[in-house]
Amino acid sequence: MRTPAFILIxxxxxAALYVAFDMVGSDYLFFAGYTxxxxxxxxxxxxxxxxxxxxxxxxxxxxxxIGVYTTVFFYAVGQRIDEIxxxxxxxxxxxxxxxxxxxxxxxxxxxxxxxxLGMGYLTLRLRGVFFAIATLAFTVVLETFIVNWxxxxxxxxxxxxxxxxxxxxxxxxxxxxxxxxxxxIVALTTSRLIERSKLGVGFATIRDDELAAEASGVPTLRxxxxxxxxxxxxxxxxxxxxxxxxxxxxPGSAFNLSYAVNSIAMPMIGGTTSWVGPLVGALLLxxxxxxxxxxxxxxxxLLIVGLLLIFFVIIAxxxxxxxxxxxxRGRSKS
Amino acid sequence: MSDTMTAPLLxxxxxxKRFGGFVALDGVDLSVPKGQRLGLIGPNGSGKxxxxxxxxxxxQNETGSVTFDGQRIDGMVAHQRxxxxxxxxxxxxxxxxxxxxxxxIRVPLLYTVxxxxxxxxxxxxxxxxxxxxxxxxxxxxxAGKYTTDLTQVEMRKLELARxxxxxxxxxxxxxxxxxxSHSEVEDIVALLIRMNERGVTIIMIExxxxxxxxFSQRVVVLxxxxxxxxxxxxxxxxxxxxxxxxxxx
Amino acid sequence: xxxxxxxxxxxxxxxxxxxxxxxxxxISISFGMLDIxxxxxxxxxxxxxxxxxxxxAHFGVDPIVIAIVALPAFYALGSLIYQVYYQSFEKHGQDSxxxxxxxxxxxxxxxxxxxxxxxxxxxxVDVPYIGGSVSIGAMEFPxxxxxxxxxxxxxxxxxxxxxxxxxxxxxxxxxSQDPPALQLMAVDPIRIxxxxxxxxxxxxxxxxxxxxxxxxxxxxxxxxxxxxxxAICVLGGLGSLPGTLIAALMIGVIESITSTxxxxxxxxAVSFGLLLLTLAxxxxxxxxx
Numbered sequence: 001m002r003t004p005a006f007i008l009i010x011x012x013x014x015a016a017l018y019v020a021f022d023m024v025g026s027d028y029l030f031f032a033g034y035t036x037x038x039x040x041x042x043x044x045x046x047x048x049x050x051x052x053x054x055x056x057x058x059x060x061x062x063x064x065x066i067g068v069y070t071t072v073f074f075y076a077v078g079q080r081i082d083e084i085x086x087x088x089x090x091x092x093x094x095x096x097x098x099x100x101x102x103x104x105x106x107x108x109x110x111x112x113x114x115x116x117l118g119m120g121y122l123t124l125r126l127r128g129v130f131f132a133i134a135t136l137a138f139t140v141v142l143e144t145f146i147v148n149w150x151x152x153x154x155x156x157x158x159x160x161x162x163x164x165x166x167x168x169x170x171x172x173x174x175x176x177x178x179x180x181x182x183x184x185i186v187a188l189t190t191s192r193l194i195e196r197s198k199l200g201v202g203f204a205t206i207r208d209d210e211l212a213a214e215a216s217g218v219p220t221l222r223x224x225x226x227x228x229x230x231x232x233x234x235x236x237x238x239x240x241x242x243x244x245x246x247x248x249x250x251p252g253s254a255f256n257l258s259y260a261v262n263s264i265a266m267p268m269i270g271g272t273t274s275w276v277g278p279l280v281g282a283l284l285l286x287x288x289x290x291x292x293x294x295x296x297x298x299x300x301x302l303l304i305v306g307l308l309l310i311f312f313v314i315i316a317x318x319x320x321x322x323x324x325x326x327x328x329r330g331r332s333k334s
Numbered sequence: 335m336s337d338t339m340t341a342p343l344l345x346x347x348x349x350x351k352r353f354g355g356f357v358a359l360d361g362v363d364l365s366v367p368k369g370q371r372l373g374l375i376g377p378n379g380s381g382k383x384x385x386x387x388x389x390x391x392x393x394q395n396e397t398g399s400v401t402f403d404g405q406r407i408d409g410m411v412a413h414q415r416x417x418x419x420x421x422x423x424x425x426x427x428x429x430x431x432x433x434x435x436x437x438x439i440r441v442p443l444l445y446t447v448x449x450x451x452x453x454x455x456x457x458x459x460x461x462x463x464x465x466x467x468x469x470x471x472x473x474x475x476x477a478g479k480y481t482t483d484l485t486q487v488e489m490r491k492l493e494l495a496r497x498x499x500x501x502x503x504x505x506x507x508x509x510x511x512x513x514x515s516h517s518e519v520e521d522i523v524a525l526l527i528r529m530n531e532r533g534v535t536i537i538m539i540e541x542x543x544x545x546x547x548x549f550s551q552r553v554v555v556l557x558x559x560x561x562x563x564x565x566x567x568x569x570x571x572x573x574x575x576x577x578x579x580x581x582x583x
Numbered sequence: 584x585x586x587x588x589x590x591x592x593x594x595x596x597x598x599x600x601x602x603x604x605x606x607x608x609x610i611s612i613s614f615g616m617l618d619i620x621x622x623x624x625x626x627x628x629x630x631x632x633x634x635x636x637x638x639x640a641h642f643g644v645d646p647i648v649i650a651i652v653a654l655p656a657f658y659a660l661g662s663l664i665y666q667v668y669y670q671s672f673e674k675h676g677q678d679s680x681x682x683x684x685x686x687x688x689x690x691x692x693x694x695x696x697x698x699x700x701x702x703x704x705x706x707x708v709d710v711p712y713i714g715g716s717v718s719i720g721a722m723e724f725p726x727x728x729x730x731x732x733x734x735x736x737x738x739x740x741x742x743x744x745x746x747x748x749x750x751x752x753x754x755x756x757x758x759s760q761d762p763p764a765l766q767l768m769a770v771d772p773i774r775i776x777x778x779x780x781x782x783x784x785x786x787x788x789x790x791x792x793x794x795x796x797x798x799x800x801x802x803x804x805x806x807x808x809x810x811x812x813x814a815i816c817v818l819g820g821l822g823s824l825p826g827t828l829i830a831a832l833m834i835g836v837i838e839s840i841t842s843t844x845x846x847x848x849x850x851x852a853v854s855f856g857l858l859l860l861t862l863a864x865x866x867x868x869x870x871x872x
Contacts, residue, residue, distance in 0.1 A: 056683045058622075122863035129620050130817075132683055134862050136622070137810035137855040144852035155848070198444050205430050205441055207680075211392060212428040214412035215421070217446030217500055221411075257806065261691050268684050273432065299699050306692035313681045313688065314671045 007189055014181040022174070030173045034245060036286035037180040038238050042259060043266035043278035044187040045234035048194060049227040050264065051272030054207035055128050059135035060263035062142045063232045065254040066115055067108035067239025072152045072249055074099050074107070075160055101179060105240040112236020113229045120228035124221060143255045157250030160243040176241050187234050191275040194230070203227060204273075235263075258302055262286075265309040271319030280320055343368045343403060343535050344389070344420075344504055350397035351384055351559075358384040360559040361398065366504070366537065371530050373550030373567065374539045377579060381559040382539050383425065386508050390422045391415045403503060416446050421502035425509045425539075427489040429481035435492055436477040439464045442500040463499070471495040471525060487518045494525065504535045511542050523549050547571075555579070587721045592843040593836055594722055600835025601732030602797060604739050604828045605790040606808060607815040612742075612783035614813070615822030616759040617776050619668065620679070623686040625805035625812060626693035627784055631657070631791020632706075632800040633697055639708040646708050647734055650792035654785050661784030664689070665777045690805065697802035705799035713796065731793035736828075738789055742782075743824045755779040759822050807851055814858030 001009075021029050042060055049055050078097035082090050099107075123134040147155045162172060169175035194200045202223045205213035213220050243249045262285065270281025285305060292301035316323055342365040351359040358381045366372055376382050387393040389400055391412035400408040407415050421442075430438050443460055447453055455463060468474040471491040476484065484492065490510050497505055507526060511519045523545050530536050540546050546553060546567070553570040555563040557579045563570045570576055606628060613621040634653055635646035672682040712726040746752040754775045794800060815834055819826030834854050842850040 050680065054680050056680055058687065122859065126862060128679055129683070130862050132620070133622070133810075133813045133817075134859055137814070137858045140807065140810050141852050141855040141859065144849060144855075148848055201437075201441060201444060204432055208430040208432050209428045211412075212424065212430065212496075213441070214392070215390065215416060215424070216442040216496060217413045217416040217449060218441065219411075219413050219445075257691070257694075257803075261687070264684055264687060268681075272680075297699075299695055303692060303695040303699065306688050306695055310685060310688035310692065313684045314667065317681055 003189065003193060006192060007185065010185045010188060014185060018174075018178060018181060021177070027171060027173055030171070030177045032290040034173065034177050034180050035290060036283065037177070037184050038242075039262055039266060039286040040184050040279055040282040041180070041187045041238040042235055042263040043270070043282040044184075044191050044275065045231045045238065046263040047267040047272055047275075047278045048191055048203075048234070049224075049231040051267050051277065052194065052200065052203035052207065053224055053227045055124070055224065055227070056132040056264070057135045057228075057231065058132055058260055058264070059139045060235055061255045061257060061259040062135070062139035063112045063116065063235035064239040064242075064259050065139075065142065065146065065251075066112040066232075067105075067236035068242045068249060068254040069146060069152050070108035070111050070236070071101075071104045071240050071243045072158050072160065074104060075243065076151055076153075076158065101175075101241055101244060105179070105183070105237050108240035109233040109237040112239075113233030115236075116228040116232025117225060119232075120225045124224045124228065139255060139260070143251050146251050146254070153249065155251060157248055157253075158243075159248050161247075162244050172244065176245050179241055180238075183234075183237055186237075188275055188279065190230065190234070191278075195275055199223065199226070258305075261302070261305060261309070262289075265305050265312075267319070269308055269312045269319055271321030273318070274321060277319050277321045284320075341404060342366055344537075345401040346385075346389070346398065347401070348398035349385070349388060349395050349400065351381075351388055351393065351395050358559050359388065359395070362556070362559070362561050364554060364561065364564075366535060368503075368535055369530070369533065370535055371527070371549055371551045372535075372537045373546040373553045374537055374556065375541070375543075375546055375553060376556035380556045382556055383508065384559075385556065386422060386506050386537075386539060389415075390420060390506065413445070416442070416500055416502075417449055419501070419503035420506075421497040421500040421504070422506040423490075423493040423497045423508055423510055425512070427493045429484075429489060429492055429496075431481055434478050434480055435473055435484070436461075436464045436468065438481065438492060438496055439467050439499045442496060446500040467495045467499050470498070470528065487514055487521070490514070490522060491525065494522070494529070498529060498534070502534060504537065505529065506537045506539070508539050509541065510538075511540060511545055519545050588843060589840070590721065591723055592839045594724065595728065595843075596836030596839030597832055598724070598728040598732040598835070599839055600832035601735045602728070602790075602793050603811065603815060603835050604831035605731070605735035605786065605793055607812045607819075607827050607831055608739060608742060608824070609783040609786040609790070610812045610816045611819070611822065611824060611827040612755075612786075613780055615816055615827075616755055617779055617783075618759070619665075619673075619776075619780060620683055621686050621780075621783070622683070622809060622813075623689035623693065624783070624787060625808040626690040627657070627660070627787035628791045628794060628808065629697060629800060629802060629805040630693055631788040632795040632804075633701060633791075633802075634788070635792045635795050636706045636708055636800070639710075643709065645710055646792035646796055647730070647789075650788045653788045657785040657788040658781045661781030662777055664784065665780040668780075669773060669777070690809075694802050694805060701802065703801055703803075705801050706795070707799040708795050710796060727796050731796050734789070735793060738786070739824065739828055742786075745782075746824060751775065751778060810851070810855040810858055814854045814861065817858060817861050 021033060042064065046057060046060055049057055075098065077084065081093045081097060085093055119138055123131045146152060152158060164172050166172050166175040169178060194203065202218050205216065205218050206220050206223060210220050246253065266281035266285050267278040269285060270279065271277030289301045289305065292304065312319060344366040346362060346364040349359050349362045362385060374382055384393065388395040391410055395408050399406060402418060402420055405418065407418060430441065440460060443455060443463055448455055465474055465477065468477055471494060473488060473491055473495065476488065481489065481492065494507065494510060511522050514522065519542055526536055526538060526549060538549055550567050552565065553567045554561060555570060555576050562579065563573045563576045609624050610621065613619045613624065631650060635649045638644055638649045639646055668682065668685065672685065712730060715726040717724040717726065717729065746756060754770050758772055758775050811834065815827060815830045819830035834857065838850045838853050841853050
């Protein structure tokens with residue numbers, strides 16, 4: 001399938017989903033759906049580096065939080081324009097602030113991508129394990145900085161006050177849901193494009209054998225940097241609308257471990273070698289958690305995610321997609 | 335005749351490398367003219383693999399220089415050297431396991447051949463080139479198989495075909511025959527000679543003396559990181575120092 | 584009084600470092616010597632803390648005694664985990680991605696389980712010496728820091744003796760440095776690795792007890808130790824116990840000074856920052872080759 005056709009199909013599905021939710025008319029559905037969509041973006045983003053290149057990133061929460069705090073930062077700037085800029089700039093600044101959310105999303109993507117580049121440059125030369133450990137450390141360093149940075153709320157957190165009604169979409173949550181749908185389309189298309197391009201072949205050689213990749217002419221460091229930047233940028237973009245969604249941001253919610261765990265567990269459970277895996281994993285686990293949060297407690301559903309992750313890495317290393325492929329292959333052979 | 339016409343394809347000057355206190359390469363000099371079939375031998379731990387790794391960029395040399403095709407290449411990372419026309423096979427085959435045999439061959443075509451200026455293979459040309467290379471190593475029937483389905487000797491052939499796919503001027507075959515049967519060894523030697531006939535200079539690192547003697551036009555012996563003999567195969571084999579190093583006397 | 588403050592910060596840091604050495608000992612063995620990236624280790628330390636907490640709350644036993652009694656159980660847990668790890672990942676080689684995800688899952692499951700059983704409140708133990716302190720001049724040694732530090736140093740010394748003097752200890756060192764030598768010694772490397780990994784998990788029992796003596800514990804406390812232990816382990820040069828001890832003392836002092844002069848909220852960033860810096864500049868560690 002050509003990429004334009006793929007995008008068209010995704011858009012149709014997304015629009016149908018939006019209309020269906022709108023017809024049910026329950027805000028709760030949009031709230032729950034938003035979370036699942038956010039996980040699709042995170043899982044797909046993680047998989048570009050983790051699944052395609054085989055470099056485990058434990059810092060998803062950090063990249064997500066970069067997106068979250070980019071929005072908080074510009075919101076805070078908008079609130080205090082007259083305090084922080086020279087007087088002649090106040091009027092023009094007031095014209096462009098508050099920045100529209102799509103602009104914030106793109107900015108957040110750029111910031112997170114840039115941070116990914118810096119981090120990758122420092123650590124991607126090393127063995128994959130060191131990269132993984134560095135990403136764990138990176139999240140905590142970042143959280144410490146945010147906790148100590150009072151401009152964006154510090155440890156107390158920050159309130160984001162936005163109108164509850166948005167033109168065209170009605171409720172704010174419907175607008176956020178639609179934005180997240182667009183991000184899902186962007187993430188899935190990017191992931192699929194990479195998978196089928198020369199870049200995807202290069203990523204797979206890195207995952208399989210980095211020495212052999214270099215010997216075959218693959219510029220491994222550059223490719224890993226590309227993967228880190230794309231992956232980080234998508235995670236940052238997923239985080240940007242979060243303050244609008246939740247209304248009150250504190251470091252604990254932006255850096256929540258469940259982002260790191262889910263963005264690893266979802267591709268692992270769905271399957272890491274294609275764009276379908278993270279989508280399947282996120283839909284399944286994301287929906288399961290939404291149901292479980294209502295029916296049981298949120299701690300129990302995190303436990304379920306953890307156990308499923310362990311179960312799948314041991315029993316079904318190629319995830320659900322792998323299981324289906326094996327069955328399909330087995331049937332076509334016999 | 336200008337110097338460039340007679341200049342060797344590969345010229346190594348006083349190459350040195352240490353690991354901690356262990357001297358792996360101790361000032362090695364080596365010049366390889368274009369088109370030659372060179373056998374590099376030496377006991378285990380003599381520095382053969384380190385030499386290959388320093389030439390190919392898997393390791394960086396500490397002293398001395400490596401000049402390839404008129405250009406200093408030490409300091410370049412491995413993939414740049416491959417693009418300059420220096421390919422290698424690994425001692426233990428390192429196939430890309432998530433790919434089929436044909437896809438393995440495609441990698442150097444995409445990333446080395448197509449990365450060179452003035453060359454761009456279309457999809458169908460890539461496919462043709464893959465099949466041509468697989469025919470050369472008689473793996474064409476296995477093109478669609480995953481590498482986990484290959485036998486040991488097939489794996490070695492894939493390793494060589496993948497190195498050849500980069501269209502190298504110099505191919506370094508690192509112990510391509512260890513553990514193979516008599517007829518399989520002959521198979522690989524014949525394959526390497528065929529590649530040489532296509533104009534590729536080849537350095538073969540090998541323990542199997544029969545293969546070295548059939549293949550090589552020249553033999554170089556490395557012991558404890560030093561070159562102790564260099565010349566035509568029969569003379570080298572008569573060299574008392576070489577005999578001593580191999581028999582341990 | 585700046586000077587007194589500095590002296591006391593250094594002393595507190597050294598004691599903290601002694602404790603960090605115990606926390607890192609396990610990682611130094613599993614990651615440094617066996618190349619098993621057990622990022623779940625801090626989770627097992629917290630598990631040790633809660634075991635100490637629950638026995639202490641019911642029977643009033645000293646946490647360190649509890650930890651020693653619990654050593655065999657932790658050793659057995661270590662054997663079990665290694666067996667699963669070996670069968671599922673190590674045997675097939677190469678696939679480090681899934682191995683990492685496995686340990687990450689273990690860390691997470693441990694934390695969430697503790698959360699479900701004990702809730703998110705801080706828990707602490709009741710020991711007579713917790714409030715006391717020994718003073719020498721202007722220098723002050725709080726006993727709740729001193730006891731874990733001393734026991735930790737003793738444990739560290741014991742481990743070092745074990746590694747350098749016993750046959751199994753030397754075989755463990757051979758696993759990490761010289762696999763062919765291991766074959767010459769005619770031992771099964773899998774058995775050696777299992778023993779070493781089990782010992783590494785057993786140290787978590789001790790470290791857990793120390794932790795809950797020093798400060799109250801919550802289930803998520805393990806996470807902030809991940810960066811710290813790997814920072815110490817990498818700084819100390821992978822797999823070197825003496826290097827680990829020196830690095831632990833260093834990090835302890837640096838953190839203590841940071842938190843005395845800049846406030847405790849900055850101290851986590853110190854070790855993580857050092858880790859990132861070490862990884863970027865000198866991955867072989869300060870004392871590596």
